[in-house]
Amino acid sequence: MFQTLRYPCAHVVAACANYSLNVKQYIDDVYTLERTLRIWGNEFPVLRDILTWEVQPHAFEMLPDWSLRRRVKGRPTTMRIRNDMDVREQVDPKRCTICRTVGHNRSKCPHRNVYTGQSSRSERN
Template identity: 35%
Template sequence: MFCIRHIGSNFLRAFKVPHLQKLVVNIGYSITVEEYNINYKRLEKRGEAYARWCNAIGLRHWVLAFDEGHQWGHMTTNLVECINSVLKGARNLPVLALSVETHKRKRAGYTYSAFAQQRIEASMQQAWNIVVHHFDRRNEVFEVRQMTTGKVLVVDLTRRTCDCGHFQVERIPCRHVIACCANQRLDWQLYVHHVYKMTEVRKVYKFEFTPLGDPDTWPPYEGPTLVANPAQRRTSKGRPKLTRYLNEMDSCDIRGPRICRLCGAQGHSRSRCPQRVGPSGAAS
């Protein structure tokens, strides 16, 4: 799977049309085939070259409606970056310190179930305006209607599908599924995928670290001598420096020199402008 943010950056680099970058991102986030067709036709009307560029990527690599459930609703690499940030401070440490730091930070995995819990709570708050219009309890097939829009959707609990697309993409009960479960007094927790449960999260950490014991009892080391890189040493004070390579996605974060709004010169602000009338201007 490809990160949708990088696809948007590559599209902007290829065509230089910032007003269409958001449309390309919306195509990737299309959950249903109907939604994809609408967004794709909008892009195709802007230019066939844009549509051909998107077709070259391959639908199953970046569109949620065609990814066969591999992305679980995650379109960026932010999930991986979150795990990297947990162990960022222990990357360049010696083996002993690396094991100790990883052992201390391994409890950060509880956030996975918190993500599912937040989505379910949001669906519960939105399920009140959904009416179960027609149902087949034996086959667990329901027809629901949204009171606000009048849209009619079909929910199949046996196949775990919903016409909105969220149920099969995220494997979490959407508001339509929760409305059906409330109407038939079914337990909605049965339709939450086991990946989001804490029992599965704890399996990641089921292999415990072997106690290292007293370092004085270790056998003598006869390998090469490792010297720490002074460039990797963390500074004790000051604002941390950005170590990530910037590209078109970070254009809004890259600022130019400070320009005074009073005189138009660079290097100072309006409050410290020499031409300002007042105590600060007179002092400078």
């Protein structure tokens, strides 16, 4: 969050305090108390009674946007904002549990017993 939005999180404030740095130079002006008070200092106009509006509320027909509807099937997609912390290190590729080689899994292993009735443990006895 800090690198993408310059949002003041606790570990950044603690790191700046540890190195005697000014925290304000690393935080965007949007998150200052002065900016927040300036935004909320304005008055919002009070809405009149709905019956006194010039346009009647039933004059507009609300149509749903079907493209914004959530898909039900499959794995849900994440809504997180990705940053540098989400990059994963390269891991070893998956190996077959029977022959320990890369490129296939247990169901497609060429060393698997051809006979469906015979188990792999029967050869060891």
